[in-house]
Amino acid sequence: MAKAEKKRGSGEILGVLALLFILVGLYVALIQAPPDAYQGEVQRIMYIHIPSIVAAYLCFFIVFLGSCLYLWKRETRDDILAKSAAEVGVLFTALTIIEGSIWGKPTWGVWWTWDARLTLTALLLMIFVGYIMLRSLIEDEERGAVCGAVVGIIGFLDIPLIHMSVYWWRTLHQPPSIFRPDKLPWENIKWPLLWPLIINIVAFVFLSLYLLSLRIRVGETEERIKGEMLGGTA
Amino acid sequence: MRSRRFIIGGVIILAALFYLIYGGMRQAMVYFVTPAELQGQEAKSQGKFLRVGGMVVKGSLQRDPDGLTYRFQLTDGSAVIPVRFHGVPPDLFADGKGAVAEGKIGADGVFVATTIMAKHAEEYSPAEHGKPFSPRSFIPAAEEKRP
Amino acid sequence: MGSWGFVLLAYGIVWLALVLYFLSLKNRMRKAGTKLSQLRSAGSPGKHEK
Known part of the structure; x- marks a missing residue:
């Protein structure tokens, strides 16, 4: 019980930090x-566009970690982590696409175009929407968790592809401004525009972790309900 | 056993899905052709839907008196292709900037674009102090030359 | 639509979605918590039967 209290406390700290950075x-x-x-x-x-995709990547990285751990140790805890992070990741991926679209219309002239980066990002969203559907379709807990873990790991592999797409193929989307080995962030984005971006990235990272902590608590409670219904002492 | 069958089924569905996306990706892989790649292929490419990407040749952008027809040249540094576009281009479409044109090559060798997209660099800097930002500040080359 | 129109549209959609997701999580948490405590109070005599 003390452990749960401590977990809850750190979740609240994440929430406070997220709120603070969001306002600033x-x-x-x-x-x-x-x-x-x-x-x-x-x-x-x-x-908000770059922070959203950073949050989404972080969530899918957590799905990847949780999935690997689950396949290795078969602990329900890791599956709840992966399942929760997938849901939060889908939200942030969808938001990234919506923001990009609203930005694309006045800058590129189109809401959407099928270039490699946009197509692969749509694929990422599809894979993890598929993951969530798969999880709700499979009744058997363990089988669902295994299938989910496999899809989660494959889905995560799309992220390096998305990142490199602008180098490997001709795209409408511009190359990365900050996450690149050949240039420093402030060479591409001048400081007055860079530091607001950094603050917002930190805000979205805290926010996504806070939402994830809430989602994990929902998952844990649902797990306890199942335990009670089975008549066990879980 | 059933779980193994389920996994195999899942893998087959996933493989089919990836094959579909792969087909789409092949299109995305050659998202646009360059003027150099199009050079000499004009007759063969006639009537085919294409995307051509490059820089708008500085000083080539002209606007017809109707205000809606734009004529300009796209270049990749080695070849140049003339483009005609009727419509409203995006705000960031300008002389000397990157653009992708969607359309077909006409019999006269002019690329008739149905959509113009502005491709921009990954660079960001604050607007100069005191200068109000105006996205449509580009002046058609024909007007610029006037004294 | 002006430049600010696009900006406010994007920020509006994003923060509306995030707040709605936050509220839905709180709601799911509350519902699950109520169900769990109901099961626990109703379930304890049931366990003795077994």
Whole structure:
């Protein structure tokens, strides 16, 4: 019980940190940061677009870890972690695509186009929506967890593909601005626009971890309900 | 045993799905062709839906008096292709910037675009202080030359 | 739609979705918690039967 209390406490700390960074992040993104020289005000969408995909990647990395651990040790705890992170990851991936689309219309001129990066990101969303559907379709707990783990690991492998797509193929989407080995972030994004982005990335990382901690608690409670219904002392 | 059969079924479905996406990806892999790749292939490519990507040749962008027809040239540094577009281009479409045009090559060798997309660099910097930002600040080359 | 229109549309959708997801998690948590305590209070005599 003490362990659960401690877990809950650290979850609340994540929530407070997330809220703090979200408020500062919104202020710097919408008010403090200057408009971009080339794109104008629309560029402010970048302050949620990049943080959203960072949060999504983080969640799917957690799915990957949880899935590997589950296949190795077969502990329900790891499966709950993977299942929860997949749900939060799907939310942030969907948000990334929506934000990108709203940004794409005024900058590129189209809401959507089938270039490699966009196609692979749509695939990532499809894989993990499929993961969630699969989990709800399979009645058998253990079988569902194993199938989920396999899909979760395969799905995660799409992320390096998404990241490299802009180098390997011709795309409409521009190459990365920050996560690249050949250039430093501030060479691509000038400081007045870079630090608001960093604050928002931190905010979204805290927020996604906080939502994940809440989702894990739901999963754990559901697990206890199953235990009670089986008449066990779980 | 049943679980193994289920996994095999799942793998087959996944493989089919990936095959579909792979087909789509092959299209995405050659998302656009460059003017150099199109050079000499004009007759063969006529009437085919294509995307051509490159830079708008500086000074080539002209706007017809109707205000809706744009003529410009796209280049990849080695070859140049003339493009005609009727419609409203995106805000960031401008002289000397990257663009992808969707459309077909006409009998006269001019690429008739139905959609223009602006491709932009991964660089961001604050607007210069005191200068109000105007996305449509590009002036058609024909007007620019006027004294 | 002006530049700010796109910006506010994007921020609006994102924060609406995030708040709704947060509320749905709280709701699921509450429902699951109630069910668990119901099961626990109703289930304890049942266990003795076995």
